[in-house]
Amino acid sequence: MSHSSPETLALEARQELEGLLKRTTPLTPKERIAITAQEMPTQDPAVRRRNVQEVALGYTPEQARLESMRCLQCRNAPCVQGCPVRIDIPGFLKAAADGDFQGACSIIKKNSLLPAVCGRVCPQETQCQEHCTVGKALKSVDKAVSIGRVERFVADLERESGSAVAPTIKPATGKKVAVIGTGPASITVAADVRREGHQVVMFEAFHKPGGVLVYGIPEFRLPKAIVQKEIDALTGMGVELKTNFVIGRTRKLKALIEEDGFDAVFIGTGAGLPKFMNIEGENLVGVFSANEYLTRANLMKAYDFERADTPISRPGRVAVLGGGNVAMDAARTAVRLGAEEVHIIYRRTEVEMPARIEELAHAKEEGVIFHLLENAKRLIGDKDGCVTALECLRYELGEPDASGRRRPVEVKGSEFIREIDAVIVAIGNDSNPLIPRTTDGLQTTKWGNIIVDETGKTSIDRVYAGGDIVLGAATVILAMGEGRRAAASINERLK
Amino acid sequence: MNKILARTQLSDDVYMMRLDAPYIARERLPGQFVILQLDNEFGERIPLTIADADPVEGSITIIFQAVGKTTHILADKQVGDSVQSVLGPLGQPTHIEKFGTVVCVGGGIGVAPLHPIVKGMKAAGNRIIVIVGARTKGLVILEEQMRALADEFIICTDDGSLGRKALVTEPLKEVCGRIPKPDMVVAIGPPIMMKFCAEATRPFGVHTMVSLNTIMIDGTGMCGGCRVTVGGQTKFVCVDGPEFDGHQVDFDNMMQRLKAYRKHEDHAHKQCHLNAEIRSKESITP
Ligand SMILES: Cc1cc2nc3c(=O)[nH]c(=O)nc-3n(C[C@H](O)[C@H](O)[C@H](O)COP(=O)(O)OP(=O)(O)OC[C@H]3O[C@@H](n4cnc5c(N)ncnc54)[C@H](O)[C@@H]3O)c2cc1C
Ligand SMILES: Cc1cc2nc3c(=O)[nH]c(=O)nc-3n(C[C@H](O)[C@H](O)[C@H](O)COP(=O)(O)OP(=O)(O)OC[C@H]3O[C@@H](n4cnc5c(N)ncnc54)[C@H](O)[C@@H]3O)c2cc1C
Ligand code: FES
Numbered sequence: 067m068s069h070s071s072p073e074t075l076a077l078e079a080r081q082e083l084e085g086l087l088k089r090t091t092p093l094t095p096k097e098r099i100a101i102t103a104q105e106m107p108t109q110d111p112a113v114r115r116r117n118v119q120e121v122a123l124g125y126t127p128e129q130a131r132l133e134s135m136r137c138l139q140c141r142n143a144p145c146v147q148g149c150p151v152r153i154d155i156p157g158f159l160k161a162a163a164d165g166d167f168q169g170a171c172s173i174i175k176k177n178s179l180l181p182a183v184c185g186r187v188c189p190q191e192t193q194c195q196e197h198c199t200v201g202k203a204l205k206s207v208d209k210a211v212s213i214g215r216v217e218r219f220v221a222d223l224e225r226e227s228g229s230a231v232a233p234t235i236k237p238a239t240g241k242k243v244a245v246i247g248t249g250p251a252s253i254t255v256a257a258d259v260r261r262e263g264h265q266v267v268m269f270e271a272f273h274k275p276g277g278v279l280v281y282g283i284p285e286f287r288l289p290k291a292i293v294q295k296e297i298d299a300l301t302g303m304g305v306e307l308k309t310n311f312v313i314g315r316t317r318k319l320k321a322l323i324e325e326d327g328f329d330a331v332f333i334g335t336g337a338g339l340p341k342f343m344n345i346e347g348e349n350l351v352g353v354f355s356a357n358e359y360l361t362r363a364n365l366m367k368a369y370d371f372e373r374a375d376t377p378i379s380r381p382g383r384v385a386v387l388g389g390g391n392v393a394m395d396a397a398r399t400a401v402r403l404g405a406e407e408v409h410i411i412y413r414r415t416e417v418e419m420p421a422r423i424e425e426l427a428h429a430k431e432e433g434v435i436f437h438l439l440e441n442a443k444r445l446i447g448d449k450d451g452c453v454t455a456l457e458c459l460r461y462e463l464g465e466p467d468a469s470g471r472r473r474p475v476e477v478k479g480s481e482f483i484r485e486i487d488a489v490i491v492a493i494g495n496d497s498n499p500l501i502p503r504t505t506d507g508l509q510t511t512k513w514g515n516i517i518v519d520e521t522g523k524t525s526i527d528r529v530y531a532g533g534d535i536v537l538g539a540a541t542v543i544l545a546m547g548e549g550r551r552a553a554a555s556i557n558e559r560l561k
Numbered sequence: 562m563n564k565i566l567a568r569t570q571l572s573d574d575v576y577m578m579r580l581d582a583p584y585i586a587r588e589r590l591p592g593q594f595v596i597l598q599l600d601n602e603f604g605e606r607i608p609l610t611i612a613d614a615d616p617v618e619g620s621i622t623i624i625f626q627a628v629g630k631t632t633h634i635l636a637d638k639q640v641g642d643s644v645q646s647v648l649g650p651l652g653q654p655t656h657i658e659k660f661g662t663v664v665c666v667g668g669g670i671g672v673a674p675l676h677p678i679v680k681g682m683k684a685a686g687n688r689i690i691v692i693v694g695a696r697t698k699g700l701v702i703l704e705e706q707m708r709a710l711a712d713e714f715i716i717c718t719d720d721g722s723l724g725r726k727a728l729v730t731e732p733l734k735e736v737c738g739r740i741p742k743p744d745m746v747v748a749i750g751p752p753i754m755m756k757f758c759a760e761a762t763r764p765f766g767v768h769t770m771v772s773l774n775t776i777m778i779d780g781t782g783m784c785g786g787c788r789v790t791v792g793g794q795t796k797f798v799c800v801d802g803p804e805f806d807g808h809q810v811d812f813d814n815m816m817q818r819l820k821a822y823r824k825h826e827d828h829a830h831k832q833c834h835l836n837a838e839i840r841s842k843e844s845i846t847p
Contacts, residue, residue: 271781273601273646310648312781316584338783342795349790349814351821358784366778367603375605375630375829376778377822451817500781500800 069431072107072123079104079128086135095138099200103209104133106424111431115401118285118369121428122186127167130219134163134170136200136211144197145213151547153177155194155213162216168229171220179254180546182225182292185218187283187391188543189422208423225295235303236263241560244269244328246313246501249277250542251533252334253296254549255556256305259332262557266305267328271312274365277336278534279542281365282357284395286402287425290364314504323528330528330556333516334549337495337534343387347445348491352379352453356388356396356492363399381487382406385456387442388492389419394426396490397434408434409486413441413461413474439463439474443481445489456484495539513538522552530556563647566620568640571702574627575670576636577612583619585611585649591677592655592772592804595621596780598646599634607631608777608799610674611650621649624673624702630829651780652803655770657681661744662688664736664767665711666729666758668750669695672703674772675749679710682747688712690736690743694729694750698722729754730761737765746770748807752816759807771807773798776819789815 082102086093107123108114114121125133137159145155154173161170174181194213195201201210224230241264245252248270260266274280276293301307313319313335322328340355342348359378362368366376384400386393389412400408410429412419415438419426430436439461446455460480463472497514509517509525515538516531518524524531532548534540567579585595594610613622627636635644655678663682667675672693683689691711695701696719708714715732716724725732729750736743746769748758755771762769775787775798782800789796792809796802 271648272779273598273606273648310646311584312648312651315650315781316588316648318588338781340783340785342785344795349788349795349811349818351817355785358778358786361778361784366605370603373603375600375603377826377829379821451814498782 069108069110070105071110075105075107075129076126078102079126079132083128083132086132093135098136098138099203101132101136103136104129104212104215106212106215108428111428111433114286115432118402120289121286122424124222125215125219127165127219127223130162130167130216131165133212134159134216137163138199140199144199145194145211148194148197150193150541150543151177151550153194158220159211159213159216162220167220167223170216171224174217174220178543178546179257180250180296180542181217181221183250183279183288183296184543184546185214185216185221186288187422187541188214189541190214191423193543225292230299232299232302233257233261235261238265239263239560241265241329242267242327243556243560244322244326244331245334246319246332247277247334247336247533247535248275248297248307249334249336249533249545250279251336251545251549251552252277252332253300254546255332255334255530255532255553256300257303258550258553259556260300260303260305262560264329264557264560268300268305268307269311269313269317270307270309272365273309275307275309277334281361282392282395284360284364284399286398287395312500314500319501319505319508319529329560330530332549332552332556333501333524333529333531333535334533334545335498335501335535337539338498339496339514340491341494341496342491343442343493345442345444347447347453350445350447350453351451352381352488353445354379354488354490356386356392356490357495359396359490360392360399363403369399369403378403379488380404383409383486384488384490385409385411385442385484385486386490386492387411388494389414389421390492390494391421391425392494393490393492394421394429394434396492398425398429398432400488400490401432401434409437409484410434411437411440411442411456411458413439414471415439415463418471441474441476442489446483453489454485454487456486456489457481458484495534497535497538501535518552521555521558522548523555528559562643562645565638565640565642565644566618568638571624573699574636575624575673575700575702576627577622577624578635578638579615579620579622580644580647581619582621582647582649585647586614586616586619586621589614589621589650590654591657591681592674593650593652594674594780594803595623595647595649596651596777597623597635597644597648599631599644601645604645605631606646606778606780608651608774608780610677610772612673612676621647624670626670628830629826630832633830648780651799653801655681655747655804657685659686662690662741664690664692664733664743664746666692666733666746666748666750667694667707668729668748668754669700670702671748671750671754671772672701672707675747676703676706678747678749679707683710691715692717692729692732692736693724694718694727694754695723696720728757730757733758734761737762737767743767746807752812752819755807755810756812756816759810759812763808769807770804771810772803773805773810773815774803774819775815776821789818
């Protein structure tokens with residue numbers, strides 16, 4: 067894909083919009099479909115490979131309006147069915163098409179607390195945009211209305227212009243709620259519960275709040291200043307934040323209720339337990355979990371070689387095992403830290419890759435090399451115990467498995483050696499067991515996910531849970547949706 | 562923010578500090594540690610054992626050796642200064658019960674994490690044999706405190722400047738050869754010392770517990786950077802440990818992993834000395 071400069075995209079959009087605004091009759095569906103699908107302006111791949119600034123630069127106002135005009139305002143709104151939190155998508159696109167960006171943002175905020183985040187990281191192509199009629203008409207989900215990009219635009223505009231109105235907070239109820247974790251699930255609960263007038267205290271194990279949004283997802287995809295703004299909004303509402311405080315260790319969960327006077331607790335501790343492949347050589351020097359690699363790079367700022375004390379390995383040839391967003395983030399971070407070659411090794415094909423399409427495209431543009439239908443069988447090290455090579459196996463696709471994806475089957479005898487200097491394992495996360503292990507009576511599945519009922523309540527009275535700790539590694543929007551549900555139940559319980 | 566309430570220099574490069582940390586002081590048990598960070602923007606997170614705690618005062622004690630950048634800067638801090646982040650108590654507490662005779666072996670700075678365990682083991686009614694070792698006399702710490710707790714106290718230095726001229730493994734073998742043999746050994750010190758202590762006790766079949774000091778980041782099981790191979794299985798030192806059966810630990814792999822960032826650390830350490838020199842020169846010149 068050739069890279070169009072942001073200036074060109076802006077100019078073309080301005081001209082096209084001017085033409086459309088001169089019209090006196092309403093646009094027909096056919097004409098709407100004919101409007102140019104607006105490309106996201108991005109940093110030039112050759113430049114961004116060497117910096118950590120955000121890759122996608124965001125629409126111009128003209129681009130946002132044009133893209134919104136592409137929406138056909140379908141009466142049955144199939145896009146809304148695809149949205150986990152049921153945002154009124156045609157509604158906000160209509161406002162944006164008319165240039166009422168503040169109005170558009172307010173419509174989104176009725177259902178989503180974090181539009182600037184979700185606009186950037188939601189897998190739109192498998193949610194709202196998958197069902198978009200325009201995309202269907204043009205026979206490609208890539209041609210669907212870019213709902214997420216418009217969402218991002220209106221949210222950024224609101225934030226940058228400082229026009230967000232602080233939510234009103236009901237009179238103090240004297241009730242107190244503990245929120246464990248500060249990821250998207252917890253941020254949502256804190257906001258929704260605080261608004262009802264309850265006192266809210268958030269506990270975070272790390273020294274900085276934000277969960278995966280700060281320690282996992284890199285700056286070049288989600289600027290940390292955006293997450294910090296959301297946290298500032300919470301503290302501005304009077305939410306108290308205690309960092310360096312790990313529930314289960316610094317204080318037991320039950321003590322919060324029994325001794326510290328909390329009336330309810332929400333557990334939003336995420337899926338922070340890295341999975342390994344359990345193959346030979348996985349503990350060699352130079353083998354990292356994506357969590358470790360990304361935490362060093364993001365949270366500990368190891369990319370800032372001059373100022374950060376936390377070191378990070380900067381090998382020449384890096385292999386990343388996995389095909390999700392985490393794998394893309396690790397690979398693209400390695401590119402930025404100066405790796406000569408970055409290889410993604412994935413045992414299925416591109417169609418099955420769980421990563422967002424945009425991340426996959428960006429990774430390719432940045433020179434990441436993809437090896438599909440291939441997997442590591444064992445890792446080989448030198449006399450000092452440092453990894454030097456992967457023994458790989460080739461795969462082919464067999465019958466579909468329970469998830470409907472075709473099962474990868476190894477090709478017997480296809481072993482071969484790939485020389486590398488570091489391996490990043492990005493095959494997923496399980497739930498963090500710290501709280502279940504230290505809390506009697508808290509029921510979990512055999513995979514360690516906390517079990518909740520349809521109101522978000524756990525097996526313990528007054529204790530609720532949501533987000534990745536319940537769903538297993540999922541998405542930001544689902545975590546937020548779960549937070550909404552649990553907050554509503556907590557507010558109900560405290561009435 | 563955790564205020565420094567007291568600071569003492571124990572030997573050439575070992576310091577003891579008492580920090581304000583009421584929650585940690587209340588929950589902490591022997592064998593647990595904290596992760597501390599001096600600067601939340603760019604600082605490193607380092608693990609240090611909680612050497613002692615006072616739940617009434619709400620304070621914890623740490624004992625650390627200035628070996629690199631972060632520990633040097635920490636050593637320079639004074640009473641009244643603060644540490645930006647202290648997280649804990651982390652890790653599994655030591656399994657303390659009445660075993661019978663327990664041999665506690667501490668090498669160098671390892672005596673600091675050993676001290677609360679000795680205290681706990683003593684309180685549980687065990688007979689305690691303490692073996693303390695150091696490269697040289699000036700590096701021995703907590704000698705009096707350990708002597709006071711021990712039923713039998715053996716001290717040795719590599720150069721013979723204090724006590725026996727021997728490595729700790731020598732008296733350890735002798736003690737294990739006694740009849741009846743001890744019921745349990747706890748060995749804490751540099752990885753190489755723990756490795757050889759485990760080798761020394763293996764032929765005698767005495768259960769030997771070691772406390773591993775791998776590189777860590779979060780300390781809550783999130784990153785796997787601290788992982789080691791124990792009995793052929795991967796374990797996370799920060800949540801499964803830090804104590805493990807020394808006969809099962811793959812020490813060679815652990816030592817290799819500890820060296821992963823050596824170049825970076827040496828550079829940061831040198832820079833830190835250079836800066837200190839510049840500072841001291843600046844303070845001399847009027
Ligand atoms: C690298 C990476 C990339 C991703 N990319 C995307 C993407 O593009 N799009 C998308 O939708 N999703 C993405 N995800 C998934 C998404 O980030 C998660 O689904 C989401 O953050 C889950 O939110 P949460 O609130 O449940 O928990 P988290 O965001 O995981 O936050 C949990 C917080 O709780 C804290 N905590 C844990 N235990 C304790 C305790 N005992 N006491 C106190 N605090 C505790 C943790 O330190 C953490 O800060 C990605 C995930 C990763 C790792
Ligand atoms: C559970 C545990 C308990 C510990 N308890 C104590 C204690 O009570 N007293 C004490 O003096 N030391 C203790 N350590 C070791 C201490 O954490 C390191 O000495 C410290 O991190 C060095 O930091 P630095 O920046 O000063 O040195 P650096 O320049 O970063 O490193 C110097 C040396 O320390 C090792 N090291 C570096 N970072 C770490 C790290 N995060 N974890 C472990 N080792 C590291 C390096 O391999 C190197 O040999 C403990 C370690 C662990 C894992
Ligand atoms: S320090 Fe990260 S898992 Fe142990």
